[in-house]
Amino acid sequence: MTEHLKMDKVQPRMLDETGQGAIHKPMTRPEGPLKVSGTATYAAEWSLPNMAEGVMVRAAITKGTCEIDESSVKDMPGFVGIYTDRMVRNSAQGTMGTNPVQPEGEVHYLGQPIAVAVAETLEQARDIAQSLAVKYTPADGAKTVMDDSTEFEDDDDPVDMGDLDKAMSEAAFSIDSLYTTKPHNSSAMEPHAAVADWEGDRVILRGSLQMLGFNKNELADSLGIDVSNVRILSPYIGGGFGSKLGISPECVAAAVASKKLGRPVRVVLHRNNVFEMITLRTETRQRMRLACDADGKLTAIGHENWQTNLPGESMAEPVDVATHFLYGGENRRYGQHIARLNRSASGAVRAPGEAVGQLGLENAMDELAEAAGIDPIEFRVRNIPEKSPESGLPYSSNALAQCLQEGAEMFGWSGRKGPKERLEGEWYLGMGVASAARSNILMESRANVTLNPDGTALVQTDMTDIGTGTYSILGQIAAEMLGIDPSKVTVELGDTDLPEASGSGGSWGAASAGSSVFLGAKGIRTKLAERLGCSPEELRLQDGVATGANNRRPLAELMDGPITEEGHIEPGSTSNDFEQAGFGAHFAEVAVNKVTGEVRVRRMLAAMAAGRILNAQTARSQVWGGQIWGIGTALTEEIQHDRRTGHIVNNDLAEYHIPVNLDVPDLDVHFVDERDDQSNPMQIKGIGELGLSGAGAAITNAIYNACGVRVYDYPATPDKIFPHLD
Amino acid sequence: MKVTLNVNGEGRELDIDPRTTLLDALRNHLDLTGSKKGCDHGQCGACTVLVNDRRINACLALAVMHEDDEITTIEGLGQPGALSPLQRAFVQHDGYQCGYCTPGQIVSAKGMMSEFDLGWPSNVSDDLTAIPDFSRTEIRERMSGNLCRCSAYPGICAAIEDAAPEEGLKNTKAAE
Numbered sequence: 001m002t003e004h005l006k007m008d009k010v011q012p013r014m015l016d017e018t019g020q021g022a023i024h025k026p027m028t029r030p031e032g033p034l035k036v037s038g039t040a041t042y043a044a045e046w047s048l049p050n051m052a053e054g055v056m057v058r059a060a061i062t063k064g065t066c067e068i069d070e071s072s073v074k075d076m077p078g079f080v081g082i083y084t085d086r087m088v089r090n091s092a093q094g095t096m097g098t099n100p101v102q103p104e105g106e107v108h109y110l111g112q113p114i115a116v117a118v119a120e121t122l123e124q125a126r127d128i129a130q131s132l133a134v135k136y137t138p139a140d141g142a143k144t145v146m147d148d149s150t151e152f153e154d155d156d157d158p159v160d161m162g163d164l165d166k167a168m169s170e171a172a173f174s175i176d177s178l179y180t181t182k183p184h185n186s187s188a189m190e191p192h193a194a195v196a197d198w199e200g201d202r203v204i205l206r207g208s209l210q211m212l213g214f215n216k217n218e219l220a221d222s223l224g225i226d227v228s229n230v231r232i233l234s235p236y237i238g239g240g241f242g243s244k245l246g247i248s249p250e251c252v253a254a255a256v257a258s259k260k261l262g263r264p265v266r267v268v269l270h271r272n273n274v275f276e277m278i279t280l281r282t283e284t285r286q287r288m289r290l291a292c293d294a295d296g297k298l299t300a301i302g303h304e305n306w307q308t309n310l311p312g313e314s315m316a317e318p319v320d321v322a323t324h325f326l327y328g329g330e331n332r333r334y335g336q337h338i339a340r341l342n343r344s345a346s347g348a349v350r351a352p353g354e355a356v357g358q359l360g361l362e363n364a365m366d367e368l369a370e371a372a373g374i375d376p377i378e379f380r381v382r383n384i385p386e387k388s389p390e391s392g393l394p395y396s397s398n399a400l401a402q403c404l405q406e407g408a409e410m411f412g413w414s415g416r417k418g419p420k421e422r423l424e425g426e427w428y429l430g431m432g433v434a435s436a437a438r439s440n441i442l443m444e445s446r447a448n449v450t451l452n453p454d455g456t457a458l459v460q461t462d463m464t465d466i467g468t469g470t471y472s473i474l475g476q477i478a479a480e481m482l483g484i485d486p487s488k489v490t491v492e493l494g495d496t497d498l499p500e501a502s503g504s505g506g507s508w509g510a511a512s513a514g515s516s517v518f519l520g521a522k523g524i525r526t527k528l529a530e531r532l533g534c535s536p537e538e539l540r541l542q543d544g545v546a547t548g549a550n551n552r553r554p555l556a557e558l559m560d561g562p563i564t565e566e567g568h569i570e571p572g573s574t575s576n577d578f579e580q581a582g583f584g585a586h587f588a589e590v591a592v593n594k595v596t597g598e599v600r601v602r603r604m605l606a607a608m609a610a611g612r613i614l615n616a617q618t619a620r621s622q623v624w625g626g627q628i629w630g631i632g633t634a635l636t637e638e639i640q641h642d643r644r645t646g647h648i649v650n651n652d653l654a655e656y657h658i659p660v661n662l663d664v665p666d667l668d669v670h671f672v673d674e675r676d677d678q679s680n681p682m683q684i685k686g687i688g689e690l691g692l693s694g695a696g697a698a699i700t701n702a703i704y705n706a707c708g709v710r711v712y713d714y715p716a717t718p719d720k721i722f723p724h725l726d
Numbered sequence: 727m728k729v730t731l732n733v734n735g736e737g738r739e740l741d742i743d744p745r746t747t748l749l750d751a752l753r754n755h756l757d758l759t760g761s762k763k764g765c766d767h768g769q770c771g772a773c774t775v776l777v778n779d780r781r782i783n784a785c786l787a788l789a790v791m792h793e794d795d796e797i798t799t800i801e802g803l804g805q806p807g808a809l810s811p812l813q814r815a816f817v818q819h820d821g822y823q824c825g826y827c828t829p830g831q832i833v834s835a836k837g838m839m840s841e842f843d844l845g846w847p848s849n850v851s852d853d854l855t856a857i858p859d860f861s862r863t864e865i866r867e868r869m870s871g872n873l874c875r876c877s878a879y880p881g882i883c884a885a886i887e888d889a890a891p892e893e894g895l896k897n898t899k900a901a902e
Contacts, residue, residue, distance in 0.1 A: 032817035033809060035825030036832060038760015038800035045759035122754060123745040187875050189764045189772055189826040238762070238826030239875050271765045467824025467876045621820045621878060628877030653769040653873060660870040662850075662863075664879045 003523030003565055005515070007442055008572035011681040014522070015480060015612065020542055022479035022486045026617035030491070031236075031471045040236045043208040044193035044268045051195070052080050053122045054257055054267035055129040056250060057115040058276060059107040062645050063142035063342045066107055068115050072133035078124030082132065083257045084115045090345040091278045092218045092246025093315040094211065094505050099221040100246065101312050107136070108310060109342045110647045111276030116253035116267055142342045144646035146283065146308050152337035159324070159390065162331030164289065167300035171291030173371040174300070179288060179360040181714045182638030184281040186349050187658050190238020191274050196254035197264040202229045203255050209247070210240040211503025212462045216496045218247035223255055235494035240466035242348035243278050245505050275651035279347025280639060282307040282317050286360035289333075290367075296374045298329035298383045303361060306337045309346040317346065318353035322437040322693065323361050325579050328385035343646035348505070350629060351689035354438055359633070359714060362434035362697035366704065376433050376701070377404050377413065388579035396578040396678035399609035400435060403585040403672055407607030408433070410670055411587040419708030427591035429602070430706025434694035436584035436608070440676070440685040442571040443502035445512040447474070449520030449567060453559040455484050455544040459491045459520075463501035463513040468688055469618030473510055474517050476614060477682070481521030483541025499566060507582075507686025510614060512569060515680045520567030527565075531558045574678040582690040584608040586630065586698035592707040597722030599703055601631055605668040606695070611676035611685035619687050623669045626691020632659045633696035635715050729790045733758065734802030744790055749773045751789035752799060760800035760829045764873070771872035774830040774837070775799050781837025800829035803836065811892035812836060815885035823876035831872045835886045838868045839895045860890065
């Protein structure tokens, strides 16, 4: 049977009544012992009998056509084959569900996959891939730089409310600033990998993918086969951060080669391939216009952005997504302009939109607060609207003020001074704040929940755990609802033969897949209540014992066999009738070296309001991740393209600088207690991307507070600071 | 070419392409996939193993260079049901998320403790000849060769501090 819920109205707060104690508190991950002993199996680690090894071949020109000369390598030791059929240009955009562009011999950017070299061993395949002769015919008109001469595609339907120009000219205080951010790479530690094998007409693909329900359709479409002939297995994924949302080139290449060869083929992307063939976050230019009256009330918000992508890619970074609902002000204008360049495709990287949009907005808010002579926290609190300022919708919940104020108290904000007023040795110290916001989303999702008479349970869904804690929280939800210890629940994930879930992305995984597990368990509770002779509302389940209607029975006595229920959640009208978002506040204290301009982050605090927190430990780890990504965004991360060819010059982890252990100070996380009744039947909201939204802006605002230098061009490397330090 | 690798106390005979890295020998030929490949360039530390008790990046070594060496991988430190103190502490402190860099972090932490025991200074040590201080800053510096994009660094440091006494860390100020 299926327990179905379309989220059209507020649901009872069941998880506040159940009382097993399996949720809210910190809990270690059930898969932890496998991960710390190296026995969790990631995609590349499947070794099948008679498996051949494939290595991708990348285009060495920016634009044109290519012809592969297979004869140049076919006598090399271990040669098995060169395959170009159905090669995809780049990874699919998240939730696309269809094939990525398949350019068939055309080259659209330098580093594009053009073939896979297959051999008996990895060493042979690598040698063959590097030795393969390719005849290129370059084409004119390659575009590799976004600058003032670039042509842009403009957003068809920009928002334009009131009169921004008039409000700016009449305002007591205003700022008009241009912020720029460089492209970012997800840099998940596990490179993308695929092992493909065919059973007749059906391909079994072991991959590293975030959204199997979409990915199976993307793979089927790329291969020209029916989706019923695709099975994807992805039980362990070594990080995603958006880079594994869509089917990627190595999956299609491995499947094509395996089909032709009639044997399993493994293709693992080299780290350089990951940088080039997988979508990255676009660079952005953001024009921020803000104005306020003499009392510090916003009268105007303008957030216009310029970005880049390959021709034919549908995704655009929603830079202004949070600006639409975060602050008031009656005159508002937005616009989006996309340059089509011959460079690696842009796509989702953790918190698409807010990750960079909140840098522009929250720095501009800091500038305007300074201009108006108002404390940055007070300035933000004054401008939190009663309802969403453009749609007029009520917020499902909005604890931004509480996050800012409780965070300020915990962080010691009252000790903040002005620029260059705190000097420690040769270091200026300063504090900064920024608001966090991330739209909350519910997606359709299904799971099977089985309760056994011995008090054990099984959760099955094609949901993924990319490190976010899915194994933990799905087990906890089932345990809480069924009144058993979480250690009694087995969670099976990452197999498209299981019920289709939302996938991991957009911070919707816990809410969506979690709600389906909640519903499946709720269906089981209804059956148990019937057998006990009470109403589902009266039923109490705790430690394997059912109580209700003056009756008390162990599960084993109520059940003559396993009970399985499918849970099925769908978004409903609460998604449309309310502005749903997580809110928060980031605080940072930094030290800026007065000689070199080097910045060291001293400490950070994130005060987060994300509804009910299911597992305080895994949620905190997600926020730590966001804060540390904020450090990278603010200080070190930037993809550099060769202006002549569009080549990613720093296409590895030595030259693309993600934060290392010594870059990270002590971090505090504070969860503001909250229930969001409109979000889903568990009253939770996403946390994984909220932790990044605004984190980098708190750091650059702290840099300004420390030394008086406002950095407009991210990242804030020393060369952008020390020339301005007098 | 033929080579015998002593891995986790066991002699393993291989006949492999001389271009095979130690990491690929472990992962592709000995079915020891706990050592991870994150970059294949010595940049991320996910492949860290101990060779004669010293931590190295297995992706930067050829397998045939290590005949007769004692190689310890994550599998040799402990397995589910019999985890080492460091492994248990990583679980307890959530010193990971996706788990991909984790074996490298743990093996690296084990190797780092030997370096403390030998009195090695680091880039953040105030005195190059003094007994090193087992401080958060020293741990952070010495663990900075192991990248974690999930950014579990706070949990990683807490786990290392927690497990150090049980792992037998000796020659530090903290252990005194």
